[in-house]
Amino acid sequence: MAYEKKHAEHAHAAHAHGEEHFREKHLMLDPLPRGQMNDMVMESMMEKPTWKFWVVIAILSAIVAYGLVYSWAKMIAEGLGIAGVNRPAYWGIFLVNTVFWIGISHAGTFISAILRVFKAEFRRPFTRAAELMTTFGLVQAGFSIFMHMGRVWLSYWLMPYPNQRMLWPNLHSPLTWDLLAITTYLLSSTMYLFLPLIPDLAMARDRSTGWRKNFYKILALGFRGTEGEWTHLRNAMNIFAFAIIPVMFSVHTIVSWDFAAATRPGWSSTIFGPYFVVGALHSGMGAVIVVLAVIRATMKHMKYFIRAEHFDAIGKLMLIISMAWAYFFFNDYMVQWYGGDKWTKQLLHFHEAGPMGWMWFAMLIFNIVIPWAILWNPKWRSTPWLVSIVGILINVGMWFERYIIIPVSLTINRMPFTWRLYKPGVEIPLGLGTLAFFILLYMIASKLIPLIPVWEVQEGQMAHELKKFGRETVVTVSELE
Amino acid sequence: MIKRIFDWLKQPLGLIAVGIAVLALFSLAAYGIYTTQQPPEQPIQFPHQTHVAFGIQCLYCHPGAAKGPAAGIPSQAKCWGCHNQIAKTQTSLLLAPLKDAVTSGTPIEWVPVAQVPDFVQFNHRAHIAAGKNCEDCHGDMSKVTIAQNPQVFNMGWCLNCHVETAGQDHEKLVKLSDCGTCHY
Amino acid sequence: MSEQFSRRDFLKLAGVGAATTAILTGCGPASRYVKREPYMQMPEYNYNGQSTYYATTCRECAAGCGLVVRTSQGRAIKTEGNANHPLNLGKTCARGQATLQGLYNPDRVTNPMKRASRGADSTQAMDWEAAIQAVADALKNNKPEEIAFLMGMAPDHLFDLVTDLAKATGMNAPVRFGALGMFDARATLSKAAENLFGQASLPFFDVGGAQVVFSFGANFLETWLSPVSYTRGFAGLREAQTKQRGKFVQFESRMSMTGGKADEWLPLRPGTEALVALAIGRLAAEILGGSMPRVFASVDPKDAATKSGIKLETLEHLAEMFASSNGALAIPGGAALGQSNGLAVAEAVLALNALSGNFGKPGGVYLSALAPNQTEYNRPASAREMQALVQNMFDGKIKVLFVHGVNPLFELPASLEFGGASKYVSQIISFASFPDETAREADFIFPDHHGLESWGYQRVATGSAQPVLSGAQPVVSPYYNTRATADVLIAAAQLAGGSFAAALPFKDEVEFLQSKIASLMSEADGSISGPDIATFMAYFQQHGGYWKLTDGRGAPSAEDMLNRTIAAEEAEFAGEGEFFFVPFVSPTLAEAGANKPWLQELADPTTTVMWNTWVEMNSETAHELGIENDDMVKIVSEAGELEAPVYVYPAIRPDTIAMPFGQGHTAFGRYAEGRGVNPADLLGSHFNEAGDLAFAGMKVKVTKTGEKKLLSRLESVMGVYGIGLGEEK
């Protein structure tokens, strides 16, 4: 990266100490002129797509058209019989996908809100990428849960609205809460995605022409960058950052209640709430790192914004979350096993030794063994392709975990006469459809909105400097405002 | 291209066109709802008011209402019991279908007017026994020709009356507001 | 035409389609334009929306249970048992319940039809005038002895009608046959009764009154003789609150549904039933003291133990149980009789009853009550008699074959070659309601009404203490252009003239029925009586039949029974192979249930398999042969071969395989056709002394084909057998 240093007006900290490798390593210490950075972001977004981009779009659209539109229409018309759900596995991959996508969506909030609240500065260049995952992931979760319903055309009955039949949704049911929680989360995360986007949209508005200018003009809500506007924006973002954290925790906790509140062996576990939250973060962080690696590899100028230090930082988080997940898994397993209920014991045995035993072991390897083996090494965890493989494996492992909790555990119940394996049917195209739609939305978004919150990066760069404490050089941040 | 369309729509003529389109859509929807609430076409333009005016009781032709779930449509034999003694039957154009049906032995295909969906188990007897009169639900038949519903038979309407009927009687309320009373 | 007969007219199928549409569409705008047709003439006793109940007789098997059918708006909605009927006391079996799926089956024969040529698929619809003319021609243009009637097993009014016709004209007497009778081994039972009691009869075993019941192969809870009545008897045996809980021991090589209810289930080597029965008799006689009856004297219990594979101690313990109960009951039946020594088995088991002295006592053996208008037991044809008929067909002695209520091409073993013989019959006229295998071969199909659309009566052959003549009446008007076979025959006989017309001087079926039951009108001990035939007939239909109020069962004489000698030899088995082959009648489908979708979907009581045929194989044997569940195996007997998937069954002898009979139709409607295989294809034409087919007397070879066919089971293989749960359960 040969950037001309004389243009780096705000890089006084780096100048002062002259620590070259620190600057290369840390985005915050490697400032570029504001205009140039804005141009880089605009360029990466406006870059004329190559034929490869269109091919990928076409393939994804085809998958969405077949998997999501056609298959779903067919399933609505013919009934859930074309899926693989049966007695006793009444819930199948649809619910697995729902939990999975909600899990994915946790990463955005975690990175954006929690790290913002805790002022983890490395978050700055990729909060937007993570928040987009939240919103788009929730869209897929919504699709998945609606697919799951036998009569999806009546799903509005789950919403509390006054009606002359004097009927309300049943507030005893975890599913009702689930729906409310997911809706709340979708709305709040969309707003939380939008708020920090406003200055960037204003920036894009000022630097574009034609329909894009109109588009950004509408979305930027007339943001001009006055002091008052910035103050309001910061306040709003602060409120949201704090408010969305309990929402995020509640969503996956309530999702876990769908299982924990049921009278089934293997499900009624009090630890499911935090276990699910940690599981969600586990898959979410894995997904974030994959997305970052892809963005970095495919989009222009991204190597400037997303650096090894970010992979390193997320890698550390992944390692910690993996450990937390392992702890919860062990705790859950231990108590279930210790409980000694004959059906639960049967179920645990079935998990390990039954026909889906391979999945159980794969889950442990992908979720624990591989992250631990790779992420402890700073060099390895700073290698984008390696961590993104770990990220993919964690996601596979977490999908397996949900698969084991839902259809595999449903196989075993208190009526051995009804035990039966679950074989997916139309769930596979539908599931792939949601995945393709997620990627498609992301690709379209990458061409429409700035993926890098450039104002946040600039803000960070202004506030950072290197300080020497004895022999150690440390990156410090001075409080803004 | 898109811009040109937008520009055109923004001018007064365009706005009027949009207004008309919206109005047309609304009226279509309203008309659709309206048609579902209209008395259907019947094979015979049966004049209820004439029969009521002769002093014929509802239960004479629809005796099932007092005995069981369905009020029933009278058999052709019952129609003919009176009508073959009425000279007008032979000449009236309106009554030709009845004459044809009886002589040819083909049943008349009536179109039911007061209907509840099949997931509602309605029992006339219980309602008559509870002191309801036919006209409470079916309207005043002395004023209509072909039967038509004075209101939409939906759950809110049913439930309203059930709750009112129960009043302060708790046991009755339990029974009358139980899902299983009508749905099974 | 009688008063009752005109009911047909006003049972106009009013608004059938309309009501269905209303049910199916729900409340959308479309349903506002549903049409409803009122009755042309409202039956006085009927109100819209209210059900009318008619008593009739179940025609699903030959037992003759009374039904009450709920009808609504001219549609039959539900069959229920007739609570007053002495045979079934308001109860039904699964097949009785599913009768309606036969009545409203989408694959019924809708019209009289003529086949383009023998065996061709294409048929031509006829009108009934032409059909009657065709029957009349067939009667008139052939010598009477060249005309044969093959009928179902039920001793019903049509059988009486044809018998009368045959007697008057010199036609061959009608032959009644059914696979159920073959698998029940009715001829053997009746022959044994004749040999021992001097009177051909179906013995009646009063299970309900007994304290200890030993059943040798009798599947009396399934399809044997009169399952509903015997099931009630079984409940009586077990009713703990009224008396001590009765004990039940079953001897059979493969656990049947009946065997599953036994306190002790003893898998003996097929063919050793007689030996075991006599050995138990000998041991029991020793315990009881006194002189050793001659019949048991020659048997060596040790030898019996070795040959049968039942331990001597077990035999001793069973003998103790048998002897200590006052009047223990022993029942012979099913596969035990369908062997080369079947008659000896029946006699040996009846001799056990003689030892316990239960003849004519509650909980013992009776002779079945003869029906009120019956003078002697008239059993259905045995397989050997069917073979004689087939031989006559081959020899060209039969020019016209009328087939009603039976499907010999499916029910008879292929080795009897009914299909081959039918080619030598110039005209086959079928009265089948369904396009079954035999109807497909027939030149004409003149469909009879479904049982619920027809008049009639049926004699109850066994199962009830009182003599019963079960009455049938149409509960709905005929759905299709069908006509009662009795009406067709009466009309054709009139047309044929001569002795035919003289034999059936009736206007229609109902008049014939009246003539047949008129003699019962004023009997003192009857359940109903009437001043005139019209009134009596009305009561007869209303009550679902006529029965005596007294016990009509006979007490067999036990004299000399214990002084006979019964050859205690083992049965001989035909064919080479390592496995005994036990075909059994599917308890849910029986011989003609395969076209009813809900019967197909009922789980088999022992294996819970639905919609298919399976081969039961012992777990150990399967393991040795490397066979798993759902592996297709090829079974070869001397008579044929077939392939079917294996059900690894824990309760079958390792040297035995078993298959249900009921599937494997090549015709018979969409639900039956091409589903499963017919084990009758494996049966050779070997008979026991009484003429019954030795259906359980085959040995077969079994080889794995390498293919798999997933059996549809209600049960979980994982939950019930622990397969697929991981290594140790």
Added chain:
Amino acid sequence: MATLADLKISEVKLSEEQTGKWGMVIDQDICTGCQACVAACAMENNLSFVGEVDSGYGRSMHWIRIERFWEGAYPEVKMTPNQPMMCQQCGSAPCEPVCPAYATMHSQAEQLNLQVYNRCVGTRYCANNCPYQVRSFNWRDYERPEPLSNQLNPDVTVRRRGVMEKCTFCIQRIHKAQDKAKSEGREVVDGEFTTACAQACPANAITFGRVDDPESLVSQLAHRGHGVKHLEELGALPSVTYFKGG
């Protein structure tokens, strides 16, 4: 807008004393497993048949099934007493609180677990949570070719795809009997009517009636001793008592 909950309908008593109203006693010792009850139920309640593939995949619509297991190994193998298993009409049913739409709810009047087909949106949560696994889901619109639909019982709703269904204790017969009794100005007499399964059972292994009436046959049988309620430890207060016998 008022709700049904506002109408102050008494809460279900979740105490052990709750007796329920309708109940069943099943004598497994005399149940022969003949499937007559299953067929009778299918005919009475308009059950769909699903065909070979679906029924083998755990999608059969049996509202009542007969379970049997094996004990011991050949030759000492025994079939366990047949266990007819249908909705146990729990007093404190696990299926009820989990339905988000109140499609499965407790009938206060009849003390039964209702399944309101027209309110069901098909989340299948109730079926997951049913410890007895007795609920069937309409996975498809199962075909019932003409004229098979003629035998449909007009008193029972025909279900379409996407809704849950289960044994109702023949609630249509309960209503019919009550209606008849009321029109004659009397109470329903014990034994006046029964469920389709109990009516068909050739062995009389199933007895149905009022468990809150100590005089009724079913109460007397239920208090005969040594009866068990299946999975009683879950506290769902099932209404069906089983006698294993033997």
